[in-house]
Amino acid sequence: MQNITSIAGLKNAISALEIEQGVKGQLLKEQVYLTYESLKPVNLLRNTFKELFSSQKMKENMSGSAIGAASGFLLKKIFIGESANKFRKITGTILQFGIKNFIAQNSDQIRSFGQAIFHHFFRKKDRQP
Numbered sequence: 001m002q003n004i005t006s007i008a009g010l011k012n013a014i015s016a017l018e019i020e021q022g023v024k025g026q027l028l029k030e031q032v033y034l035t036y037e038s039l040k041p042v043n044l045l046r047n048t049f050k051e052l053f054s055s056q057k058m059k060e061n062m063s064g065s066a067i068g069a070a071s072g073f074l075l076k077k078i079f080i081g082e083s084a085n086k087f088r089k090i091t092g093t094i095l096q097f098g099i100k101n102f103i104a105q106n107s108d109q110i111r112s113f114g115q116a117i118f119h120h121f122f123r124k125k126d127r128q129p
Contacts, residue, residue: 064107065100072100 004010037043073096080092103110 065104067107067110068100068103071103072096072098075099 004013038047076092076096079095080088083089083092
């Protein structure tokens with residue numbers, strides 16, 4: 001900062017510092033408000049879920065688990081049906097969880113196998129003249 005030698009220079013420096021203080025005070029108030037909003041429990045949960053589900057690896061894991069759960073449930077219904085036999089119900093539940101875990105753990109390989117089959121049957125045939 002420069003040495004101030006006149007009253008006018010002192011008044012200008014004071015007004016400049018007051019303006020700077022007002023701007024910094026307003027920025028501080030805005031930052032306090034943003035911090036207050038981000039620390040609300042609802043916003044903490046929302047941000048946590050947003051970060052959790054924005055990860056590509058998490059999306060792949062969730063899609064594999066969802067496909068596995070649906071496949072296990074469907075195969076249980078197909079093979080066991082609406083049986084009243086307790087042994088068949090227990091066997092169906094074990095089958096359901098086994099298939100769900102297998103598909104969830106191997107979802108990448110199953111997905112690539114399914115894509116290969118899809119491309120094999122639905123690829124464009126080259127026409128020769």
